[in-house]
Amino acid sequence: MKGSPSLLLAAMLSLPVMAHAAEPEQCKTVNFSDVGWTDITVTTATTSEILKGLGYKPRTTMISVPVTYKSLADGKNMDIFLGNWMPTMENDIKQYRDAGTVETVRANLENAKYTLAVPQRCTTRA
16 A cells, blocks of 8 residues: 555544544543552553643542442543452442443453462461
8 A cells, every 4th residue: 555654644643633622621621530559540640641642631539449430420520440350349330330320441451360469488488
């Protein structure tokens, strides 16, 4: 396929700007829940920086897991939570998922282990 790579790159880079320009003002602020786990804090901060670059105004609030799901469900104060650990959090999300008020978009880490871990030196006896 012939074409200008520079033109293609310019077109690809301008798509987020054009898509953002059509959004209403109330969509500019994106509200994240952070439950205080270091992995979620990093994931939320990274995603927030990307959104800032696209012209959004991310805002992060530290709240508990149950309050996170209730806030997502009411649709007023919270938009995104990037820390849904399944199946551990099934009881937290079930009522909201079943009611259709909270949606899991996709898994971002498949087959991860959720367990306790200690250094090997702690498991050997002297």
